[in-house]
Amino acid sequence: MSRLPTTTHLRMFRAITQHGSIRAAAKALNQTQPNINRYLRELEAILGVKLMFGSTQGIALTDFGRCFEPRVASVLRELELALAEIQQVSNLQQGSVSFGCSHLKVFKFISNAVSTVQKVYPQANLSLYEGQQSEVLPLLQAGKLDFFIGITSKAISLSDLVEEPLFSCSFGVIARQGHPLAHATSMAELRAAKWYLPIADAGYYNELESLLFPVGVKMQHSILKGDSITVAEHLILKADYLSISPMMIKYIDSMKDLFCFIPLKEKLPVGHYSLIYRQxxxxxxxxxxxxxxxxxxxxxxIAVNKEQM
Incomplete structure (x- = not known):
């Protein structure tokens, strides 16, 4: 290859793949279609391969294009980070960060840390995404998040990621105060209850579900799944659902008088929280x-420290 593509070539290519057609890419970039076409032809000439072709659905990538596309996204993401870093060094009040977290509402230390950052970086843009590890990791690996805080699991590989352990936390079955099953002592007594559980194809919650509802055990209600703590709270308080939650809720003033943990003889596995980012x-x-x-x-x-005792 006699020369490398320019960032303009890469941006044009990414725009076409993101928007699905040259016409839509031109509109998004405020360019003419001939300009987009010209840069695409130049890029293909530099690489010596065909990257895409027209189809009834718009533009489709060739095998070379599918191989090239994630690399382009990564290169442009790193360039954007480099520019952001230079900007932050020259003006500490600006910058952006995007991170994910499971049980965001439960952890006061996150809101405290964010408040401190906003004082030091008053013009910074902070984006928070709530979800479970199996759902959020693809966003992290794609460079759409800077880091993630959640429960780690041996079932999910972190080989290409850096893991910084934060703390361990006990989990339990949570209900509203006064729930008819609030004094149950075994999982067998909860088989007829309505359940709301986090979505998880793998990891800690997937393991918990297998433990709570073994294969062959009949349930009277189907399990409702989602990743919203707000929805979980509403269902628990208003519709007598049960769920699984970090027992740190016991130390949150606004929540401890509304919820209780059912005193089951079966102990749920401890959740180990880590901060994870791309290597x-x-x-x-x-x-x-x-x-x-x-x-x-x-x-x-305080809540984290009590959990470690």
Whole structure:
């Protein structure tokens, strides 16, 4: 290859793959269709292969195009991070960070860390995504998130990621105060209950589901699944659903008087929370600062410390 593609070539290619056609890409980039076509032809000439072809559905990638597309996304993401890092170094008030977390509402240390970051970076853009590890990791691996905080599991490989352990936490079956099954002592007594559980194809919650509802055990209600704590709270308080939750809720003033944990003789596995980010990713000063604050606030969090005793 006599020369490398320019960032303009890469941006044009990404726009076509994202929007599905040259016409839509031109509109998104405020360019003319001939310009987009010209850059595409130049890019294919530089690479010496055909990247895409027209189809009834718009534009379709060739095998070369499918191979090239994730690399382009990664290159452009790293360039965007580099520009953001330079901007942050020159002006500490700006920058952006996007991260995911399971049980976001339960952990006060995260909101404390975010508050500190907003004081130091008053113009920073912070985006939070709530979800379970199996659902969020693809976003992290694709570079759409800077890091994730959640329960790790041996069932999900973290070989290409960096894991920084935060703390361990007990889990239990949660119900509203006064629930008819609030004093049950065995899982067998809960078979007829209505359940709301997090969506998880693999990992901690998938393992819990197998433990709580073994193959062959009949349930009187189908299990409702979702990743919204707000929906979970409503179903537990208003419709007598049961769910699984970190027992740290017992230390949250606004929640401890509304919910209770059923005193089952069967103990659920402890959840081990970690902070996870991509091994190949260069963390910007803002992201590094937020991670540092999360570790600090986590060490000082009363609920976390009580769980470690």
């Amino acid at each position: 190949q990713s260069s963390l910007t000063p803002l992201v590094q600062f937020l991670i540092k604050e999360i570790h600090k606030e986590c060490r000082n969090d």
